[in-house]
Amino acid sequence: MARPFRPFAVTRAGPNDHLGVLLSTYATSVILAATEGHEGEGGFHTPSISDFFPSAILFEGTIFQIDRLWIIRIIATLVLLSVFVIAARRAKVVPGRFQAAVEYLLGFVRVQIGEEILGKENAKRFLPMLTTIFFTILAFNVTGVIPGLNLAATSRIGVPLLLALWVFVTYWAVGIRKHGLGGYLKANLFPPGVPWPIYFILTPIELLQILIIRPGSLMVRLVANMVAGHIMLVLCFAATQFFVVDSAGTGLMFFGALTLPAGIFVTLFELLVAFLQAYIFALLAAVYINMSLEEEH
């Protein structure tokens, strides 16, 4: 059945902005031309927002509603926990290959995120949180390129929102515990070394920053990247399917030779983005916590 083609229903927010635009612009013109001739056959599946809201499987309409995205999240959770629980259970002083790999990943978070930003002493305190955030996001992002799952578990707001909320609560709590509520607000809202009239502009911005922008940007950056990645993937593979299978025998097959490598490229790119977004989220969490711990700004 034919679906309306809406390649720009969601615009890409991220570094691969113009690539997405390029691909979709290109695809649009071709497909618009194509669909006119093949009215009714329309095997082309256009990516849309409804991809991220699959129909419910269980408990529809209640807060216990389970849909495809939830099954993906549960699978990702099980795999993530299995890997780490097995590694932890079998952890030996002399590591095997598997344990060395897991230790390498944990070491990456500890050194590149924790100790790099927070310093050795503070890193120890926040390491469990940073590790949990990093690996949860990584596992949930990677599902976007795993065949059969094909949807990043972080591409719907729930998980990123709660993670951002966790970071938000943590950096407030850390700041207040360290400097007191007044001290924390004063340090953040009235940074020293600024002439006082500037505070009229600066203070509302800073307040907005610590209340909304920091957690909001964490959350939106992650969701937007995952949504955009999914749309690009679907676009590439749907176009390939359309060109190679549905338009078999026509001149359009030629375009499949472009869209299939593009799809492969985007898949690899999404793997990188999955890792990068997990890294950025955990890194910024560490940075925000560090800002609350610092004496001066």
Place this chain on the structure above:
Amino acid sequence: MAAHSSAAVVAAQTEEPQGPQGIELFLPAGYDLFWSAIVLVIIAAVFYKLVLPQMNKVLDERSALIEGGIEKAEAAQKQADEALAQQQALLAEARADAAQVREEARAEGTAIVKELRVKASEEAERITETARRQIEADRQAASVSLRTEVGTLATELASKIVGESLEDSARQSRVVDRFLDELEASQAVASNKEA
């Protein structure tokens, strides 16, 4: 692009009025938050309670083991150094002992040679003395026998010289005795001189 977008929006509104809108991506649904919280709490619990403590324990054990190994190696090195020093001391001592023993042996050898030399010279002296005594005894014996013979010879000689004038036995006897006395006196003087 704007034209496409507005066209898309229009299409979305006209054809799929119940479909989800873009903004819904950022507006959490209740069930989404509920399950997200459960999943996150489970993951966090496992990481906090099991994975990280366990891995840290192993890492600590490993660094303890490495530190222990280094300490052990240092102790072994120290022990080896001590043993070497001890050995060298023992060797020096042994060398000194050997030198002392050699010195003592040399001294003892010298003493033995000296002693033997003394003994030999004593022996030589003793032999010389014995020979001297033997000679003295022989001389004495010779002197005794010589005296007897000289007396007889002298008497005979005197009888021949004096002849008949000395027929008188009394006179004869007196003359002989006097001669003998004189002879003896001269003998004693000679032996005294010799002694």
